Amino acid sequence: MTLPRRTHPRPLDIANGRIDLTHGGGGRAMQQLVEELFVAAFDNDALNQRNDQAAFDVPPEMLRGGRMVMTTDGYVISPLFFPGGDIGSLAVHGTVNDVAMAGARPLSLSAGFIIEEGFPLSDLKRIVDSMANASREAGVPVVTGDTKVVEKGKGDGIFITTTGIGVVPPGVNVSGDRARAGDAVLVSGTMGDHGVAVMSQRESLGFDTAILSDSAALHTLVADMVAATPDIHVLRDPTRGGLASTLNEIAVQSGVGIALRESDIPVRPEVKGACELLGLDPLYVANEGKLICICAPEHADTLLAVMRAHPLGRDAALVGTCVEDSHAFVTMRTAMGGNRVVDWLAGEQLPRIC
């Protein structure tokens, strides 16, 4: 029996190499990609087991009286790199945030990659390194993953699906159906930064003022808020569809109206300017590092103070109130003094914004 020479393969040519179909085939090329690019970047005990699943301890006392949460999001953003972030950091922040919006502490992430044949390895490494950095900064490890490759023309560079799990502390019960008439509506900062940053890159507008995406992991902000006031009614991050669509969702889920005051909603002047130029309404533009908090009115001041004391909540504001309304309308007193309905986003304002 002739034995093959089991020499080590040459390392991946990150600078000039490209993804081909063998990188998704389950054989030696995939193994090499996983080792040299993914395991090297994400490096953690669970992933380093190199099994098809990650096993890890959850101290039972963490779960005592608490609940688990699970959330998933696909990221198809175009372009892949944008001012203030990229698809890799976004895929970590977005999913950490969806865990945190249950008032939960994130435990771990998984990452599934669907890559188009021909995608540059250098871009893949940049994205994976950015994910790994975001994950380390957030303290939430990517414990398991998967890579698939589709033929050129059957994808668009790279799509990433991340899933997160976490644990809700005892006594915390945050849900979109818990808003009550009289509740205060808070936001953690300026609206529309992410969407405008991505659009400016896409349209090559080159604004004088660089507008950066607000992409950030909000779980430490949420932890501070929950520690101060466990009885928060609703938390949600206004991503696709922006503040307007997210508040409409909550209004319908809770069966309340929401009355906003336009002059209290923080929007950066440069974002306002860009929105005018692009024909967009900042209330419908995606955010990736902001949250909406709805709480009993007596907790609003405490929560605002906690938010403003956190680097990611410095511009937090009270922007409205929940009201009795069997139609569950979101309305707004405009800066001009009129009143208008803030309806759902009807069509697609900004495709592939996350």
Added chain:
Amino acid sequence: MTLPRRTHPRPLDIANGRIDLTHGGGGRAMQQLVEELFVAAFDNDALNQRNDQAAFDVPPEMLRGGRMVMTTDGYVISPLFFPGGDIGSLAVHGTVNDVAMAGARPLSLSAGFIIEEGFPLSDLKRIVDSMANASREAGVPVVTGDTKVVEKGKGDGIFITTTGIGVVPPGVNVSGDRARAGDAVLVSGTMGDHGVAVMSQRESLGFDTAILSDSAALHTLVADMVAATPDIHVLRDPTRGGLASTLNEIAVQSGVGIALRESDIPVRPEVKGACELLGLDPLYVANEGKLICICAPEHADTLLAVMRAHPLGRDAALVGTCVEDSHAFVTMRTAMGGNRVVDWLAGEQLPRIC
């Protein structure tokens, strides 16, 4: 202030409708798709909360002394519908199996959909219904999900990424690095059925004998095995790259050689015939309802008996032995009496087989 009429939108036209970009936009069209198609099919308490994440109880006694597992897989199979299954059932079975291959009991699944503009709603409904059925049959609910839409030509119909979590019972420690020289290598049934079923559909070969995919959820089989013999060393499902690539992975992880006996490896005659026609080796062809089990030799008979008593393990067989080998080669005594090396899959034998 003029209020919009909040009439109910017309229900989705499943028979003739198609996905457009608004279905991924975060607005009303997405809301409708999620309600009428996804929530209606998957219907469970956690999902019905309609939050961006699912919250559920995990009884602390389940975790006492045990560990959690998390796993993710992207499904890009082409064609979407194949003899014996479709991308929807496959996305449930494949991820349930990756949880089970840790010896774990699956708790819940998430599902992320990336859909190409123009995709028929009727196909989407067929796929989602199939996922929901597979999930109900397995007793593992899809508790949360996400939908993104990409422009026509930037995807390929539909990609699905499912993530699963589960709990490993106390005393169970299954991992790819635990194979030892002397261990028995078992498989739960015939090799190559899934890959050949998909290829036959793709190439429109129309074999006389219908070859069906073996796609199935193996967690109840694993539960029976673990109950009989908690000290199983390795479990893994030989999907992409087939038995040969999976055994090579295990051999390297564990630092052992693996000696197979060709005549003991179960392969259906019609699969063998189709492989000859297609120029494929059944040992490299994907399976989606089979497992490899490596255990101490004294447990082999018990485990074989347990497997054969389960409907998904009727054709279980002892196919080889782990041996001392610092090179971690997989070798095979052929039916002709020779010996050959069973190397890694070098290239891409069957693109997009899962």
